[in-house]
Every structure is written in C-alpha cells, then in structure tokens.
Amino acid sequence: MPDLRRIPIKKVGVKGVRYPVTVLDKANGVQHASATVDLFADLPHAFKGTHMSRFIEVFNEHRADLSMPKFMRMVEEIREALHAETAYATVRFPYFVEKTAPASGQKSVMAYDCAFSGRAWGGGKEFRVSVSVPVQTVCPCSKAISERGAHNQRGMVTVDVEVGHFFWIEDLIEALESSASCDVFTLLKREDEKLLTEKAYDNPRFVEDVVREATTRVRDMGLFRSFTVEAENQESIHAHSAYAFAEYPPAHESLEMVESDEDGED
Numbered sequence: 001m002p003d004l005r006r007i008p009i010k011k012v013g014v015k016g017v018r019y020p021v022t023v024l025d026k027a028n029g030v031q032h033a034s035a036t037v038d039l040f041a042d043l044p045h046a047f048k049g050t051h052m053s054r055f056i057e058v059f060n061e062h063r064a065d066l067s068m069p070k071f072m073r074m075v076e077e078i079r080e081a082l083h084a085e086t087a088y089a090t091v092r093f094p095y096f097v098e099k100t101a102p103a104s105g106q107k108s109v110m111a112y113d114c115a116f117s118g119r120a121w122g123g124g125k126e127f128r129v130s131v132s133v134p135v136q137t138v139c140p141c142s143k144a145i146s147e148r149g150a151h152n153q154r155g156m157v158t159v160d161v162e163v164g165h166f167f168w169i170e171d172l173i174e175a176l177e178s179s180a181s182c183d184v185f186t187l188l189k190r191e192d193e194k195l196l197t198e199k200a201y202d203n204p205r206f207v208e209d210v211v212r213e214a215t216t217r218v219r220d221m222g223l224f225r226s227f228t229v230e231a232e233n234q235e236s237i238h239a240h241s242a243y244a245f246a247e248y249p250p251a252h253e254s255l256e257m258v259e260s261d262e263d264g265e266d
Contacts, residue, residue, distance in 0.1 A: 006045045011088060013040035014055045021093060024067045026168040035066075035093040041084035054081045059089075066091060066116065068166055072127050075118040086121040095131070095169055099185055101192040108187035112173055130160040131172050135180030136196075137233055140204035152200060153242075154184065155207065155233035157214055161224040175221065179214035181205045207233045211244040219248055 017037040025031040039055040058081050062074040071089075079087035092115040099110050113132040119125065135155050143150035157176045177183035182200035185192070205213070210231040218227055226248060233242040 003048045008045040009043040011040040012050045021063045026170045033093040038090040040088040041082040042086045075120040090117040103191040103195045104189040127163045132158040133176040136182045138181045138200045138204040153233045157231045161227040165223045175217040207242040207244045211246045
C-alpha cells in the first residue's frame, strides 16, 4: 500500500544492535569484538515502510569478516537488498592491543574505541574509520611557572579518517600516542611509573600541540585523503576540559584547490 503524504525519509533502519564481529588484527590475524551496530537506508516518499529484517540478514552474513576491504561490500549489499538509493552503516567496537610496560616488561591489554562507518549510493561510496586513544599530557605553562612539579591530565585523542588505502589500526594508534606527552597503560610497576612520569614531564604538550602533532603524523602516513583530529584533556586543576580540533586538508586549502582546478580548466 503506497503512502500518500509524499514525505521521503532519508534514513530508516535498525539502531543499537549488539552483535559479535570479527576484525583484522595486525599481530594476531583477527580479533573478536562485541559491536554496536546502526544500519539505515533511505525510503522514497511512495513507500510505506522498509524491511527491517533484511538489514540484520545482510549484516549477519558479513559479521565474521568486517575487515576494511569488505565493509563497504556489506553496505552496498544492504542498499541492494532494500532497493534503496543510499545505504548507511556504522559499527562501533573496542579494539584490543597488547602493550608492554617500558621498564618492567609487564604485558597488559589496552582497549581503544573504534568505529567503521560507510555510505553507499548509486555510483559512489564513502568509508571512514575513527579511533579514540587515551593519552597523558603535562601543561607547559604549569611547568614553566611552578617551582615544584607541573599539573598534568589524561586526555583523549580521536582521529576520523576517510579511507582510501588499507591500513592497520595499530599504526594509527601509535601515531596518536606519540603526539602526547606520554601514552598510558593498563598495568604498570613502580619502575614504569617513574620512567613514564619523567618522560611526560620532559615532553610537555598543550592540547593544541597534541592536535597539531597528531595531524602531522597522520598526514605523513600518506594514506588518507582527508581526516579530522580532536583532543580533549580532562584538566586536573580546572573544572572544565581543554579541547582542540583540526581538519586536513584545512578548509581554506580545500577551497584553494577547487579554485586552482577551475582556473586550470579555462
């Protein structure tokens, strides 16, 4: 039965589905995770509703291999199954990496919040990956003006990249951790605490420094056409967080590139 209100719906589907998935792991081949999944498609104005079960049917067929090369194939199959112009998918999951403490050699596992998100339409597609990495920063101003010590904070750095080439999540994590005063660990001994505290103190970073350094490191990987970086530091002596955000390429550079292309066509 057709709908007569003539109102198209941009996104309709299932949201917040909890599902086990398998993703690629640089060290171990694959790893299993519990994901939260959103799956949508558009709905033309003449159609009464969508087929909710088909979203889950398609996703279930692909959940055993949600590697980057195959994620967009799943999104495209959703679009075809729903006879939609555009389909959308977001899969959020914790990604686990084993880390070794720098002095004691103790091993532990760190969890990083990750997400794959994709959009497919007739003749086009977009695939993005986001990774959030906890870090530590020491305030350069506090270090400069204090007679003893300096205040520090734990922060979160998040990068959202437009995927064009395959890459390992671990490499992106390393780039972000290296952008702060120091990375963080799940398990540390006293000798590790000493080493990391001194390392952070010798490497003070404002939140602006973290974002600029992360942008530089991700850009120099040479794998991403565009990306954004944001950092939020939970201040230890203020009742607010410090925040910074950057995008690559910067908006003015994107505009200049468009204008340059237009000039070249004349």
